[in-house]
Amino acid sequence: MLFDGYQRRIRYLRVSLTDKCNLRCVYCMPQEGVEWLSHDEILRNEEFVHLINLFIEMGVEKVRFTGGEPLVRKGFLHIIQMIRAQHPHLEICVSTNGVLLADYLESLRDLRVEKLNISLDTLDRRRYERITGSDALANVRLSIEKAVAMGTFNIKLNAVIFEETLSELNELVAFAAENNVAIRFIERMPFLAEDKTQRFVSSEELLKELHRVGYLERDCRSDTNVAKMFLLTRPDGKKLRVGIIPSVTHKFCGRCDRLRLTCDGHLKTCLYATSEYDLKSLYRQDVGDAVLKKIIFNAVNEKPFEHKITCEQYSSRGCASILSIRTMSKIGG
DSSP states (O other): OEEOTTOOEEOEEEEEOOSOOSOOOTTTSOTTOOOOOOGGGSOOHHHHHHHHHHHHHTTOOEEEEESSOGGGSTTHHHHHHHHHHHOTTOEEEEEEOSSSGGGGHHHHHHTTOOEEEEEOOOSOHHHHHHHHSSOOHHHHHHHHHHHHHHOOOEEEEEEEOOGGGGGGHHHHHHHHHHTTOEEEEEOOOOOSGGGGGSOOOOHHHHHHHHHHHSEEEEOGGGOOSSOEEEEEEOTTSOEEEEEEEOTTTSOOGGGOOEEEEOTTSEEESSTTOSOOEEHHHHHHTTOOHHHHHHHHHHHHHTOOSSOOOOOSOOSTTOOOOOOOSSOHHHHOO
16 A cells, blocks of 8 residues: 555545546646647557556556647547446446547446546636637537436536636526536646636635525535535535635645546646656656556655645635646646
């Protein structure tokens, strides 16, 4: 089993399969776009599988596939097939923007993917296009509704908190309630220069607005390592689970049990860590699994207790603590 220097057991690996995406979300990529990694820089299918297997051998029990957008990765399903064949009891999850998801749902069900996190920042078509750069909201809604109808997935909707989110809370909550899925609101984490000009909206501000949408009860028993959970009862009597992920204002780092493997084969022990560990180059040099495991072990031992992001004021200047050496699209959501 893997324990870091603060005796937190590491159980969870997030794997970015690609830096490419079919959307251009404003909180993920700079307006001018990004330069994609070359084909040779990206891990091959069998390399992903080999490295993931090492983490599982060292105690990881849950793997979440992310991107970029994982569904645009050629061989996406093949990677999951190989992992599932070797690890029948592993918890496998997928984070996606939902645009292409409808066509993959049956395959994901057959591979016993358990959890789907689907991005849904707005239900307004024009606003969705402003945020993502694409008129694809109808595709996302179709994917969500089809996934719900299949009845086999644990589905969470993820909404990054913008100032406009506050005025759209009722619609987002109603959509989640109608589809009987949880919705989680995520504080916007600063990765781009553009974030300096955006007003940061805290989870406390969002909670005040949620109290106006319905009767809100804290549900500590349902808390996850990252989310504070609530039960919201709407005026029509419908209930739904609402999560708040206060990534900036209330660090949940003390419970962190995760690592990240980037699409170019680097291990990150914290989302905001500036240090990375190049597993791909060592693997391609054929140093052997014992050496790779030692690198992983040492990296985990050096995992920081918490990130250093702070928002000193929630004014129109926004949150300008930009520490990451990569944009979110290159790290993996």
